[in-house]
Amino acid sequence: MFDDFFMRALIAGIGIAIVTGPLGCLVIWRRLSYFGDTLSHSALLGVTLAYAFSINISLSVFIISGTVALLLLSLQKRTKLAGDSLLGLLAHSTLAIGLVLIGFLSSIRFDLMGLLFGDILAVTIEDIFIVWFGGLIILGILFYIWKSIFAATVNYDLAAAEGMKPDLSNFIFTLLLAGVIAISIKMIGALLITGLLLIPAATARSLSSNPRQMVILSILVGIISVILGLFSSLELNTASGPSIIVAALVLFILSLISFKRSGALQK
């Protein structure tokens, strides 16, 4: 079954969708979409370094994105620059450094499009292992800190006052976000990962009435997007990452229509 490149992509993609579901909900609730963007832009630098030093791409991306994330957390406390400026600064400078480095590595052939938008053909059995093993670790840790991170998401002061250790769970959550980018960069690509975090969660929002429902629905929407996206990628010979995101977008639009029909938008 793993011999078929399409099956490999499908299995890896579904694994990614299961992890991006709950993390995407948190990204939306905490208004961190630009934060996710910054991390994924910096991932390109991670990929370049992985080629330069011949180390595993996911490992290198995790290290770079994780470092950028922690840098961002500490800079946010120290500088007076607004949060979004800081995010933009780091996103584009790490992206630029990555691209400059690619210029230096002229001896190695790069598939830049593949790095930016994902490559369905590039998924190996090793990648499937990384996605599922890494994904299980991420989900395990997320499950463990869920109560704390959720309380901190509802209200930081409440969580801090009532012993939920919000700073610790924020820190861990940030690393988990770097982790999900690391395992999905090959499939989805640096520029589109945030889309897979955001769109299924946004789709789930209009269909759910409590947090648990929203998490489960965003996992399901993510899985359906991956399946639809990969099949259309195969049929229409389009890049896998964008196809998955377009499929997610179609589902989002459908959810809006059903949402409007049910009258939930009217107060």
Next chain:
Amino acid sequence: MDQNKLLVKLENAGVYRSSKWLVRGISLEINQGQIVTLIGPNGSGKTTTAKMILNILNTDEGLVKGNANKMAYVPQKINIDWTMPLRVIDFMKITSSLNDTQITESLVMTGVDKLLYNQIHSLSGGEFQRVLIARAIAKKPDLLVLDEPVQGVDFNGEIALYNLIKEISVNLNCGILLISHDMHFVMSTTDHVICLNGHICCSGSPSNVVKNPEYIKLFGEHNSETLSYYQHQHDHSHNHDGSISK
């Protein structure tokens, strides 16, 4: 358990942010079964002081000695993002695992048990405030910090909620720190009043504080007279719906 266990103690505590002291030199104690109120003008550091007690803010000077096992907090302001679908029942459980009976019981106490499955975003200001109080008392804390807990609640509801706060301090034998603008309640029900303006201006029993020149300077002569008028005993109580019971 001894009757007057010390729950929290601040010693000369202060918070320094963006090159100024938000509060400085704050010393206070809260004991079991005691209601301590913080009063003072806007920006006088009431919320900052509460946050020091709750370990939300670290002090830059002085000490906070916490002794409470379970603290509960009703913040002054809380914004829940619309992107999060959240019912009252989900909100009640965010920091502690409560069973349905515990949840319903405390919602009944604050008069909003009918809203159990309503979305948080659909509540009115007053209803939300009642849910906030219910959530805080449901976990049976030994230290309860209430930052303007009845804002947005209608007049009759306000009286019922203040009576409830008094009741809670007796029933749970917990310590309560209250930030309130309601001088009537502050003066008639609380044990210890602290008048704050970046530092502690004066403190003591309500009847002593109103006579203090520092208090009069902050709140004016007029206010201090009104308050002594307010020092009377109720012979009845108001229910949540405004009806009167003896």
